[in-house]
Amino acid sequence: MDDFLKFALLGIGIGAIYGLTAQGLVLIFLSSRVLNFSQGAIALVAAYAYSEATRAGAPLGVAALAALLIAGALGAVIELTVMRPLRHASTITRLVATIAVLTVIQSVAALYYGDATQFVGGLLPTTPLRLSGTLLIGTDRAIVLAIGILVTIALTWYVRRTRLGLATLGTAENPVAVEVLGWSSRRVSLVNWVMGATLAGLAGVLIAPMNGISVTGMGQIVYCALAAALIGGFRSFGWAMGGGLVLGVAQAEAVRIHGDVGWSTAIPFIVIVAAILIRGDVIRGRGGRREQLPAVGTGKVKPLLVLVCVVLVGGLSLLLGHSALDAFSTSLIIALIGLSFVVATGYAGELSLAQYALAGIGALVAAKAAADFGVPFVVALLIGALSGLISGTIVGILSLRVRGDVVAIISVGLALALQALVLENPSLTGGISGISVPSPSLFGISVDAVQYPERFALVCAAVLVVCSLVVANIRRGASGRRMLATRSGERAALSLGISTRGARLYGLAVAGALAGTAGALLAFRQPTVVFSGFTVDASMTLLGAVVLGGVGYLAAGVLGGFAVTGGFVYYLMSLSGLQQFLPLILGLALLVNLVTVPDGAIPANARLLAVLTRRLRPISPSPRTRRPSGRNTVLPPAIAAHESSARPGETLTLAGLSVEFGGIRALHDVSMTIEPGRVEGLIGPNGAGKTTLIDAVTGITRGYTGRISLGAAAIDRLSPAERARKGLGRTLQGLELFEELTVRENLIVGSDARAWRAYATDLVHPGRATMSSAALDAVERFGLTDDLDVLPGALPYGRRRLVAIARSIAARPSVLLLDEPAAGLSATERVELGELIREMADSWKIAVLLVEHDVDLVMRICDHITVLEYGKVIAHGVPEVVRENDEVRRAFLGQEATV
Structure with a gap:
């Protein structure tokens, strides 16, 4: 019992810091419904500011105050320059924006300070306080706990007793109603961003003397804080602080019991899952606003473009040197994980940040199968894909009670658990020695990545082409329309007979299979595979690259694989010694892109090209409101039978x-x-x-x-x-x-059969999308023929209502x-x-x-x-x-x- 209490007292201080960070997350969420993944980065800035001020000779109190002011100012800058322009964007888009902020701050800090841990003098005394004959607690930890309790009381009073606090709660429910009552929801958001960032700064100043300051270590705070905030339902400051204390104590006890940090790192995932199972979807939607979801591509395959890409890949495989080919092959493989983001986030609307971890599971299972059981290369790839599919299905099952942005929290927890308990477990992975895999061969021909890098590159390219065609088929098939309908509006999808749970689960399962395939290929990229790179940070970086292109577009997933560390662009930058700037460039480009063209560079450039084309041919329709007409533009007479x-x-x-x-x-x-x-x-x-x-x-x-x-x-x-x-x-x-689908596609969603076999057949043959006879009749009666290739948002309200009725009739009720x-x-x-x-x-x-x-x-x-x-x-x-x-x-x- 004494050992339990000793370790519990050690964890209380860290737990209180988790609670303070979580309370900042709650404040920001209440006013803007944003899960602020940059909270840990703000704490990092405050910690380094405190360190720099103390080194400059400033008194500790002055240094701490300066750090808090800088943190609050940083929160204001983020709200004004990033979040405010994105206030009408989807919650997933805004969450990705905070990831971009995190990337930029961490990249700048890494370039300037490196990743070595720095230690700084504490503001609080560290003399031990004796609670009993054997129990001691550091004075600093006791004071941090007291600060946490006082802050909890103050925040609870703020939201219950002050007009601004009540306006904050009102904004969380319905910002439009708050505006009608005379409050500026923008001002409320700004104030709470400043307060939330200041709390993150306070956490950074308090934790720096305890654990030291490091770029990656400080960023990890936000994961535990997210779990604590989830316990509080992103509404209760008391429960958020309590959750933080529970996490801190549980992590300390895990170290005591298991003697390593593996289970300690997995604790947030256990807490997240428990909170979801007990409380369900704790993050409620806000009334009075319609989110603008990311645009999606059509999934149409252009054979000429595919042929050009194949010829280009083949030519590069023959011309590039060994190092360049290795980077090129890596990009081709990582593009598969990029495609998994297109399916999970672009199509299904589920923001999974566990994709690299799922790739790591695929790599581990494939490597074990090949090394221990001697399975052939192709079979190992299939086994890796299957393990990824199973892992993605588990993510989906755990996520069934929540929605898009909360899925990010679950997936982060799962990724941390897999990383700590599986991928960093030496008994499973061989530790720093890794696992030696046999040389791969295909139909008796060696495709060893070291001896024949050009052959391995061609294999990676072939797998990428096949998987890209599968993703394109899904988009064009009934399964893709079900996912997009679910993403756009679950009630409407349910009213048409779509199993929204099945659609979401399918999207995450397919995404997991793609990630598992990528991991299996990575396992054979070197003679020995190590498992140190399958992290949440890697998932965030790749997600940013895909969103930069357009997360709903297949090409963005492929190109995203070329823009990450270790990829082909990274290799080209290394020739001039600038490769360390790649994460910073990506983060800045993503921020600018999200603020200016949230849909991504690919659809933005397509719209620009269409504008230029329209000037040459004025009768050409706008690409944002119209798409090329299909075969059913001319409709048959009304069918009354x-x-x-x-x-x-x-x-x-x-x-x-x-x-x-x-x-x-x-x-x-x-x-x-x-x-x-x-x-x-x-x-x-x-x-x-x-x-x-x-x-x-x-x-x-x-x-x-x-x-x-x-x-x-x-x-x-x-x-x-x-x-x-x-x-x-x-x-x-x-x-x-379904605002991201044309009127025609809305009616086709209503017309589609609901057979489960589409989830399998769409992978290879999506079939031709057609409207039911009832839909054709409704189109004729309502005069919607000329509107079929128009997005619903471009129509007058009256015609939008006719489309809604026609969509219901299309289902033949x-x-x-x-x-x-x-x-x-x-x-x-x-x-x-x-x-x-x-x-x-x-x-x-x-x-x-x-x-x-x-x-x-x-x-x-x-x-x-x-x-x-x-x-x-x-x-x-x-x-x-x-x-x-x-x-x-x-x-x-x-x-x-x-x-």
Whole structure:
């Protein structure tokens, strides 16, 4: 017990510093919803500033104050110059921006100071305090703990008792609402960035005398701080400090028990997973804003370009010397990891920073298979790819309860754990001696990278070409559209029958397989493979290079492999002795690129080329709003036949449906029957529970009582996607179109079959994407033919709503729930909409539930109407009866008549 307490007391000081850093992360997150990976870099700047000031002879207190001021000023600079221009970008883009800041700061520090650990005099006394006969604690650690407690109390008072703190909490929920109340969300963000950076600076000043100052060591603080902030749900300062203390103590105890730092490094991952399993998706979305997601490529393969690249690679393989070929082969291999970022982040919207670690697992398994079991080279590659696929699947499973930016935290923790427990475990990897692998051969021909570097380069190029074609096939196939739909809007994807969990899991699994393949190739690049380079920092650097090009574009993944340390560009810079500047150049270029063209250099240059082309040919469409038309631009006449445009209609039955939120009953004992070939109207004042009813029927709201049946079968136990696949379609009030896909692609997503086999067949043959007959009919009826190759954001609101309805019809539902479909439509469009709804019921025999505020439209086309008020049914019947009902006049019609 004494040993436990001794080590616990040793960990308390470091734990309090983790807590302070985590509280800075929480402050920044609350005001800007950014996971600030540069927090450790800010601490690094403060620590070096403190060190420089003390060496210059400044008193320790003055040096510490100067360091804190510099940290706060750095936070202001980051917010004003980087984060503010990116305020409308996606959370993933802004997170990558903080990684770019981290890269720049660490690169400058490494160039100036090197990576040797520096020690500096402490501001706090270090004399031991005796707590009992055998227990001692350093005075500095006790004071740090006291500082942490005081800061926690002050921050809690700040967010609960001050107007600025309350505005901070409000900004975390809905920045638009805060603006309406007279607060500047930008000013709130700036103040909290300064305060959060100052806390990081305080952590740097306090930890420097304890652990010393090193570029890589100080940057590691943020990983533990992220775990501590996650325990606090990125909202609670008390829980964040408590989480930091738990981490510090747990790490100290891990060293006591295991005698090395391996398990100590893995502790954050264990804490992260525990927090996710217990609390779920602790980071809630913000209302009132639409994020601009990174653009994506089309995945179209240009044979001529592929041929040119193959000839170029072949020529270089014959002309380059040994060192250049080694760097070239390395770039070709790392490009596979770059492609894994394209799939995981560009397509699936999941920011995994474990890709290098997964490559390390692929390298280890392939090397072991070849060295210990003598498996052939090709089999070793396949085994490496399989191990990467399994590892990527594990990342996906652990990430199912969270979303994009939180996946980054999970993947960082996993990468640290794999690095510490597996890749740096001498019993598994051979330590600094590594693992000797046999010389690889292919069909009896040696492709040894040392003896025949040109052959090995050609093998790497062939693998890269195959994998690139696979990624292109995924983008063009149903699996790619499912991932992009999930990335863009999960509710909309679910309403179309897409298993969003399956799509996300698939993206991370494929990304893991690509990384594992890269690792297997790296295992054979030298006669002996060592495992020191498969780090989180390497993943961050490569991710930055891919984002620089455009994370949604296949070419960016390939080119990213050439821009990292050890790659071909690095080799060319080494000829002039400038290779050490490559990380700094990449970081600066990424920052400038994100602020000016967040989508990346490849789409930006494509748009510039299109502008120049349009000036020569004015009739050419804009590449951002239009894409080249496909074969289906000319549409056939409307198809009204029931059997070709829709599945057989079924009866939707609601029996005693009730929904309660926090003691407030949104729906109370609602029963309805919606039959095929009939239109049921659902009206009521705002807040009556109309959308809540649709959410319950479609499975978005699960905590309801009562029974919902489709045909003769109850669907209460089915997920939203399963209900949609059974024939239950809906539209959404907020439309939630897939903004990065054209109108045509939106409709194709609705038309796609949901068979699981697409995840396998798309790898080799994505097939031809076509719209369903129902989609073609909707396009004809709504006059969307000329808009098919336009991105939804370029359309007027009324036409966007028509696209949303057409997308729902494309899925060929047997029951269609329309949530205020006429909002924003012109009078003519409302008439056409009413005719189409009536035709769907009469000709296609679809059962339609129409929720609408346009009373004239409801009365004109509905067979039966139900009226809700405060979640209760106050009237139901044919339109003529409902129109004359006194309760309806009082609750709804009288109010609407004045509108």
